[in-house]
Amino acid sequence: MSKIHERLAGDRPGLWESALTPSMLTQVAGMSEPRWSPDGAWACYVQTRNGEGRILAVPTAGGPELQITSDPAAQASGSYGGGYFDWSPDGRALVYLARDSKLWIVPARGGRSWRLAEGDGRQRAPAWSPDGRAIAYSAETAEQSAIAIAEIATGGGAAWPRQVSGNADFVQDPAWSPDARRLAWHEWDVPNMPWDGSRIVLADLSTGERRTVAGGDDVATAQPRFSPDGQHLAFLCDRSGWLNLWIAAADGSGARPLLQESFEHGPPAWSPGARTYAWSPDGQQVAYLRNDDGHWQVRVVDVASGATRSVDDSAGVRAGLAWSSGNDLLFVHAASTAPPSIQALSLETGLARTLALAGAGGLAEAAVAAEPLRWTGRDGATLHGHVYRPRRATSQPTPLLVMLHGGPTGQFGVGWNGQIQYFVQRGWTVFTPEYRGSTGYGRDYAQALRENWGVHDVNDTVDGIDHLVAAGGIDRERVVVMGGSAGGYTVLMLLALAGDRVRAGVDLFGVADLWELNEGTHRLEAHYNHHLVGPLPEAARRYDERSPIYLSDRIKAPLLVLQGDSDAVVLKGQSDALVEAVRRHGGMVEYHVYEGEGHGWARIETTRDALETIDRFLANSVLLQ
Secondary structure (H helix, E strand, O other): OOOHHOOOOOOOOOOOOOOOOHHHHOOOOEEEEEEEOOOOOEEEEEEEOOOOOEEEEEEEEOOOOEEEOOOOOOOOOOOOOOOOOOOOOOOOOOEEHHHHEEEEEEEOOOOOOOOOOOOOOOOEEEEOOOEEEEEEEEEOOOOOEEEEEEEOOOOOOOOOOOOOOOOOOOEEEEEEOOOOOOOEEEEEEOOOOOOOOOOEEEOOOOOOEEEEEEEEEEEEEEEEEEOOOOEEEEEOOOOOOOOOEEEEEEOOOOEOOOOOOOOOOOOOOOOOOOOOOEEEOOOOEEEEEEEEEOOOEEEEEEEEOOOEEEOOOOOOOEEEEEEOOOOOEEEEEEEEOEEEEEEEOOOOOOOEEEEEEOOOOHHHHOOOOEEEEEEOOOOOOOOEEEOOOOOOOOOOOOEEEEEEEEOOOOOOOOOOHHHHHHHHOOEEEEEEEOOOOOOOOOOOHHHHOOOOOOOOOHHHHHHHHHHHHHHEEEEEEEEEEEEEEEHHHHHHHHHHOOOHHHHHHEEOOOOOOHHHHHHHOHHHHHHHHHOOOOOOOOOHHHHHHHHHHHHHHHOOOOOOEEEEOOOOOOOOOHHHHEEEEEEEEOEEEEEEOOOOOOEEEEOHHHHHHHHHHHHHHHHHHHOOO
C-alpha cells in the first residue's frame, strides 16, 4: 500500500469494486446540442474527444450510430463554444460549424461538404429557414458581431451573406418565424455581459424594420424561438428577478411571463446554442428545464392556462432540450454519479431511453452523490454549495479539497465531474461553493458580485470552509483550494488573504492581474471587469488591491500553476509573471505549461497529465507532511 493510501485509510477498493484512474476519466467524451431529425428517425449530437469534434446520428429505433461530418471535421466543443449545427427542413442535409470556424453543408448521411458563405471571422449558431432557401447565423470578427443571412447557393459555391442586425456589440442565436418572414435574435452592448442586460430583437425581413421585444440595460434575456404554429415568440427574461420563460405575439407585441417562479429556466448566456426549453409540435405546450439547486428538472407548461406539471425531477443536469415530431423529449443528461448520455424521454410513459453514452463502464459504480449544503456568511447572507464525501467512513478527519467554478458568473451544479470523483475516491471530502456571483439562485444573488469580485467569492468560500470544519469530520490543517480561470483567481486571492485557512492551492490558468486581463483577454470579456471590479478610472485602486500579482508577497502556501501556452482568455504572461513574483518573495511554486492548449484542456494526454500532476502535488505538499 502506498504512503498516500496509508494516510487515507479505507481508500483501497475491494477485488470486484470499481476504482477510477486518470486514464479512465480521460475517456469520457463531450456531448452537446442533441437535435431530432425533422422526421424524428434520428438523434444527432456533437461529440468531442481528444480535441476533435464529430457530429453523430443515432437511429431512434435502434441501430449503429453514423458519423456525418468528416471533411472538413466538425469543430470540437469547449469553452465559449455553442451553436454547432442545424437540420435542413426536409431532413436531407445539415449545416455545421467546422474546424476552420466556417459553416459547411453536408448531406444527412454524410459525404462531401461545401462551404455556406464567404466572410471573415467565425460563423456559428446556424438556423436554417423553414422554406429551406437560406441560413441565418452569427458572424464574428475581432471587431464586430452581426446576424447574417446566406442564400443556399445552387451550384455548391459559397454565397455572399447580407447583414440584418443593427449596431449592437454582440449578437447571437438567430431564430426564424415559421413563415420565414421574421427573424429574432439575442443582443447586448458593452460594458454589459448578456446576463447583466441584453435584448430580444425582432426583424421584419420584408421591410427591414427592427423592434426590441424585451430586455434592457438592467434586464437579461436569452434564447428566442418561435412556436411551430407561428402564434408566439418565446424567450427567457429575468425582469422578475429570476430567468423565467416569457412569450410574446409573433410580431413581438404583448411580451409577458408564461410562468413566474423562483427558479431559473436557463444558464447565463456565455455562448450561443443553449436550449433549455422546447415547443411542442402543435405550439400548445412548452417543455422547459428548471434549475433547482443545480439539478435541472424537466417540466411542461400549458400555454393557454399556464398550468405546469413535472416530467422528470430526478437528480442531475440536463441540456439541449428538443421536442420530437411525436411526443418524446431529447436531451443530454449527466449527474454526479452518471457521466453524460443522450436520452430520449417519453412524455406518455415518463420513461427515458439512453441512445448514446459518453464514457467507459465502471465510472458510475465508483462515484458518490452530491449533498446540498447551506451556510450563513459573515454578513448574514444565505449561501449555497455541495459536498462530496468519501464512501468509506474513517475515524480520522478527512482532508478538504475546495473546488471553485469559473466565470465567475457560473455554477458548479451537480453534473458529472471526474476530478471530483477521483479525489473523493482518494479520501478527500470535496466542497463546491456557489459563492455570491454564481447563477441558479436568482438575479440578486448573481449580481451581488458586482464590484465585489475578490471580496464575496473569497469571504463566502472561507465561511463555507469554516462551516464544514465546525461541523466536524474535516482536518482543518489539510484544506486545499483549486480552480480554473476565475476560479483560479479566487484560489490566488484565498492564498493571499486567507492563508491561515488554506494549506495549498492549485491554480489552473487563473487571472493574476486585473489590469492585464482588461488589455489582453478576448473580445467577449474585454469589458467584464467594468461590473466585476468597477469602472475605470474610478476603481483604479481596486484593480491594485484585488490583483493577486500585487499580493504575491503574501502567498506562502505551496502553489501549483498549470497553464496553456495558447490561452487567448487568460494569457500565459499572467501566469509567468505570477510565478516569478511568488518565487521572488520566497514562495513555493510548481509550474507546468502545456504546449498547444488553450483555456482548458483539449487533449487526452494533457488532461491525464494534469490530473496526475495535481494528485502528486497534493500528496507531497499536504497528505504526506
